Amino acid sequence: MSSDQPFITDESQVVTETRDARMTGQGDRFNSRLREAFGSSPFILTKFDKFLNWCRGSSMFMLQFGIACCSIEMMHTYAVKHDLDRFGSGVPRASPRQADVMIVPGTIVSKFAPRMKRVYDQMPEPKFVVGMGSCTISGGPFQEGYNVIKGAEEVIPIDIHVPGCPPRPEALVYGVVKLQERVANGEAAPVTVKPYELEEFSDLERDELVDKLADQIDDDELVMRYNFADSP
Amino acid sequence: MSLERPDRVDDDAVERTPDELEALLGDLVVDRDDHLNAPGFVIRPDTVQETLRTLKEQAGYDHLSVVSAQEYENRYESIYHLKKYDDPTQEVSIVVPADKDDPVSESAEPVFRTADWHEREAYDLIGIEYDDHPDLRRILLPETWQGHPLSMDYDKDRPQIATLPEHANPLEDHHKDAESDTMFLNIGPHHPATHGVLHLKTVLDGEQVADVEPDIGYLHRSEEQMAQSGTYRHQIMPYPDRWDYISAGLLNEWAYARAAEDLADIEVPEYAQVIRTMGAEMCRIAAHMLALATFALDINGDFTATFMYAINDRERVQNLLEDLTGQRLMFNYFRLGGVVWDLPEPREEFFSKTRDFLDQPPESVEEYHNLITSNEVFQMRTIDTGILPPEVAKNYGATGPVARGSGVDYDLRRDDPYGYYDELDWDVVTEDGGDNFSRLLVRMREVEESAKIIEQCVDLLEDWPEDERNIQANVPRTLRPDDDTEIYRAVEGAKGELGIYIRADGTDKPARFKIRSPCFSNLQTLPEMANGEYIPDVIAALGSLDVVLGEVDR
Numbered sequence: 063m064s065s066d067q068p069f070i071t072d073e074s075q076v077v078t079e080t081r082d083a084r085m086t087g088q089g090d091r092f093n094s095r096l097r098e099a100f101g102s103s104p105f106i107l108t109k110f111d112k113f114l115n116w117c118r119g120s121s122m123f124m125l126q127f128g129i130a131c132c133s134i135e136m137m138h139t140y141a142v143k144h145d146l147d148r149f150g151s152g153v154p155r156a157s158p159r160q161a162d163v164m165i166v167p168g169t170i171v172s173k174f175a176p177r178m179k180r181v182y183d184q185m186p187e188p189k190f191v192v193g194m195g196s197c198t199i200s201g202g203p204f205q206e207g208y209n210v211i212k213g214a215e216e217v218i219p220i221d222i223h224v225p226g227c228p229p230r231p232e233a234l235v236y237g238v239v240k241l242q243e244r245v246a247n248g249e250a251a252p253v254t255v256k257p258y259e260l261e262e263f264s265d266l267e268r269d270e271l272v273d274k275l276a277d278q279i280d281d282d283e284l285v286m287r288y289n290f291a292d293s294p
Numbered sequence: 295m296s297l298e299r300p301d302r303v304d305d306d307a308v309e310r311t312p313d314e315l316e317a318l319l320g321d322l323v324v325d326r327d328d329h330l331n332a333p334g335f336v337i338r339p340d341t342v343q344e345t346l347r348t349l350k351e352q353a354g355y356d357h358l359s360v361v362s363a364q365e366y367e368n369r370y371e372s373i374y375h376l377k378k379y380d381d382p383t384q385e386v387s388i389v390v391p392a393d394k395d396d397p398v399s400e401s402a403e404p405v406f407r408t409a410d411w412h413e414r415e416a417y418d419l420i421g422i423e424y425d426d427h428p429d430l431r432r433i434l435l436p437e438t439w440q441g442h443p444l445s446m447d448y449d450k451d452r453p454q455i456a457t458l459p460e461h462a463n464p465l466e467d468h469h470k471d472a473e474s475d476t477m478f479l480n481i482g483p484h485h486p487a488t489h490g491v492l493h494l495k496t497v498l499d500g501e502q503v504a505d506v507e508p509d510i511g512y513l514h515r516s517e518e519q520m521a522q523s524g525t526y527r528h529q530i531m532p533y534p535d536r537w538d539y540i541s542a543g544l545l546n547e548w549a550y551a552r553a554a555e556d557l558a559d560i561e562v563p564e565y566a567q568v569i570r571t572m573g574a575e576m577c578r579i580a581a582h583m584l585a586l587a588t589f590a591l592d593i594n595g596d597f598t599a600t601f602m603y604a605i606n607d608r609e610r611v612q613n614l615l616e617d618l619t620g621q622r623l624m625f626n627y628f629r630l631g632g633v634v635w636d637l638p639e640p641r642e643e644f645f646s647k648t649r650d651f652l653d654q655p656p657e658s659v660e661e662y663h664n665l666i667t668s669n670e671v672f673q674m675r676t677i678d679t680g681i682l683p684p685e686v687a688k689n690y691g692a693t694g695p696v697a698r699g700s701g702v703d704y705d706l707r708r709d710d711p712y713g714y715y716d717e718l719d720w721d722v723v724t725e726d727g728g729d730n731f732s733r734l735l736v737r738m739r740e741v742e743e744s745a746k747i748i749e750q751c752v753d754l755l756e757d758w759p760e761d762e763r764n765i766q767a768n769v770p771r772t773l774r775p776d777d778d779t780e781i782y783r784a785v786e787g788a789k790g791e792l793g794i795y796i797r798a799d800g801t802d803k804p805a806r807f808k809i810r811s812p813c814f815s816n817l818q819t820l821p822e823m824a825n826g827e828y829i830p831d832v833i834a835a836l837g838s839l840d841v842v843l844g845e846v847d848r
C-alpha cells in the first residue's frame with residue numbers, strides 16, 4: 063500500500079453470517095440435516111446399548127501394530143488410495159491404551175506371543191481384533207515351522223478373519239467394515255480361555271520341562287507354555 | 295575410489311589361485327573341500343582365528359559374508375564364507391568340522407566382529423559351541439528354548455516355555471548404585487519406531503545412551519526349515535518373497551534363483567534376464583520408497599506428508615508389478631530358469647504405463663528433496679548423527695545402502711554381475727558421510743539409478759525380436775543336484791548382500807539352506823552408532839539402517 067491511509071477492511075466483502083448468528087444467539091451451526099429429518103421433535107427413542115454400539119462402530123481407533131509382511135499392506139490400507147479413514151476407523155494409535163481395535167498383521171512366533179497377549183491385555187474394554195492374513199488363521203505358509211504359533215486364535219480372541227497372503231487392502235477394508243457392522247450390532251467374539259495363556263511360572267503343572275527350567279525362571283515370572291504336539 | 299585404506303598391502307586385490315592360498319595357509323590346512331563358488335579349506339577347530347587373520351591381513355579377504363553351520367551324520371561343521379569388498383568374486387570358504395559329541399570350535403569374533411551374531415545363531419539353531427565367544431547366548435529363539443531346531447535329533451513336537459521378562463520395573467534398585475544412576479528402557483517389541491517387532495534393550499544415563507542391545511527373534515518364522523522341506527523346483531520360490539517383505543520380493547527370489555540355477559547348472563534365456571532385471575529394480579524403488587517414508591515418519595514424527603507421498607509412489611510401482619506378476623506384494627514370479635510368464639498383454643500398454651511412471655521421478659525426487667533433505671529440522675537430526683566409519687562397517691559385514699553410505703563402494707550388481715546389469719548403463723551410488731543423512735541420500739539416489747535401469751530394460755524389451763521371447767529354459771521337472779555339492783551365491787537385495795548357501799544331498803530337497811540376510815549384519819552395527827548418543831539419535835540410526843525384521847529373523 064502506497065498511501066499512508068490505515069488499512070481498512072471492506073465490510074461489504076466479508077461474509078458475516080456465522081458471526082452474526084453467533085452474536086444474536088440464533089446459530090444453526092450445530093443443526094444437522096439428520097436433525098431436520100426428525101421433524102419437530104428434538105428427541106429420538108432408542109435403546110441406550112444400541113445407540114452406544116452405533117457410536118462405537120462408527121468411530122474406532124486402531125492400534126498401530128506391525129508384525130510381518132501383512133503390515134505392509136495394512137500401512138497401504140491406512141494411507142492414500144485405500145484410506146481406511148473414510149469408514150471412520152483410520153486413526154492409528156501408537157499406544158494400546160488408546161486403541162479399540164487391534165489388527166494382527168502377521169506370523170506369530172513363540173517369542174512374540176506373550177508380548178502380543180500383553181499388548182492385547184493393555185487395551186481397554188470393549189476391544190476387538192481383526193486377524194489379517196493366513197498366518198493369523200493357521201500359521202499360513204509357516205504352519206510347519208518349529209517356532210510358529212498356529213494362528214492368533216491360540217492366544218487371543220479374534221472377531222474377524224481376513225484371509226489372504228497378504229490380503230489386499232480392499233479385503234482388509236472389507237474386514238474392518240464388517241467388524242464395524244458387528245460392533246454396531248453388539249456382537250463380539252466371546253472371551254474364552256485360550257490354549258496359550260500367560261501364567262506365573264509357579265502355576266504351571268510340574269513336569270520334566272518345568273523342573274528343568276526351574277533354576278532359570280523365577281517363580282513369579284510370567285510365562286507361556288506351548289504344547290506343539292496338540293496344536294492343530 | 296575414495297576408500298583406499300592407508301594400511302593396504304599392495305597386492306590385496308590381486309587374485310590368488312587356490313594353490314597359492316593353500317601355500318599361504320600352510321600347515322593350517324588339513325584338507326580341501328571345494329564349493330562351487332570358491333575353494334574350500336578344511337582346518338582344525340582350534341585354528342579358526344589364526345586362519346581367518348592370515349587371510350584377512352595377508353590376502354585381503356576382509357568381508358566375512360556369513361557363517362553357515364550344519365550337522366552331518368558324523369560331525370558338525372561351520373563354514374566361514376570370505377570375500378573381498380574390493381572384488382567379491384574372489385571368495386574362499388573355510389570349513390571347520392567339530393566333534394559330533396562335543397561340538398566346540400574357536401570363535402572368529404576377535405577377527406571379524408560380524409561373527410558375533412552369526413555364531414550365536416549357529417549355536418542357537420544347530421548347537422555348535424564357540425570357544426572364546428564374548429557372549430554365546432541364544433539369539434533367535436527364547437532363552438528358555440529346549441534343543442536346537444536345525445540339529446538332527448530335534449523333536450518339533452516337544453513342549454516349550456517362553457517367558458515375558460520385559461515387565462521388569464525399569465527403576466529397580468540394581469540400576470542404581472553409588473557409581474551409576476542409569477535407567478533401563480525397553481524399546482519395542484511393539485513400538486512404531488522399531489519398524490516391526492524389534493526389541494531394543496537400552497540403558498540410559500540421563501538422556502544419553504549408555505548401551506543398546508538389539509534383541510531379535512520376534513519374527514523368527516523358521517524360514518530355513520521351510521526351505522529345507524521344500525523341493526527345489528517349485529516349493530521354495532514362494533518363501534523368498536516373505537524374507538524382505540517390503541515389496542522387495544523379486545530381489546529375494548533372485549537370490550534363491552541364482553544359487554539354485556548355478557547349483558543345477560541352468561542357463562537363463564537373455565530375454566528372461568531382462569525381465570528379471572526390470573522387475574527387480576521396480577522392487578528396489580518400492581523398497582527404498584518405504585524406507586524413505588518410514589524414516590521421515592521417525593524423524594518428523596507425522597503420519598502425513600512425506601509418508602503419504604512415498605506411499606503414493608509405491609502404489610504406482612506396485613500397480614506395475616501387479617500387472618507384471620499378478621500380485622501386489624508376494625510375487626512368486628521367478629522360476630528356476632526364467633520367469634513364470636511373459637509381459638502382460640497388450641504389451642504396448644504396459645510399456646507406456648511404465649514410461650509414464652519413469653517420466654515422473656525428476657519432479658517427485660525434487661519434491662522429496664524439498665520435503666525432507668532441505669528441511670532444516672531434518673538435517674539437524676540426521677547430519678553427523680549415527681556415524682558409521684567405513685572400517686567399522688566392513689568389520690561388521692555391513693552391505694547395501696548402509697555400507698555405501700559410509701563410502702564402501704560395494705554393489706554386487708556391478709562387482710559380481712548377474713542378470714543383465716553389466717550390459718546396462720548405470721552407476722553405483724556412494725556417499726562418504728557415514729551418517730544417517732548419507733544413508734538416506736544413497737537410497738534416494740539409487741531410486742534414480744533404478745529408474746534409469748528400468749528405462750533401458752523397457753527399450754530393450756520393446757525391440758526384442760518376436761521369435762526370441764523365450765521366458766524359461768528347459769528345466770527338468772525334478773531337480774536332484776549331485777550329492778555333497780555346496781554353493782554360496784549372493785545378489786544385491788534392497789538392503790544389501792542377500793546370499794544363499796545350499797548343500798545338496800542328491801535328493802530333490804536341499805540338505806542345508808542358509809540365508810545370509812543383509813539386515814542381520816546391518817542391524818548389528820546399531821550399538822556402534824548409538825552408544826553415547828541421545829535417544830532420538832538411536833531412533834534415527836535405526837530408521838536409516840532400514841532393517842526389516844522378516845529378514846533379520848528369517
Ligand code: SF4
Pocket residue numbers: 130131132133167168169194195196197198202203226227228229536624
Ligand atoms: S499371511 Fe502371508 S503375507 Fe501375511 S504375514 Fe503371513 S506370510 Fe506374510
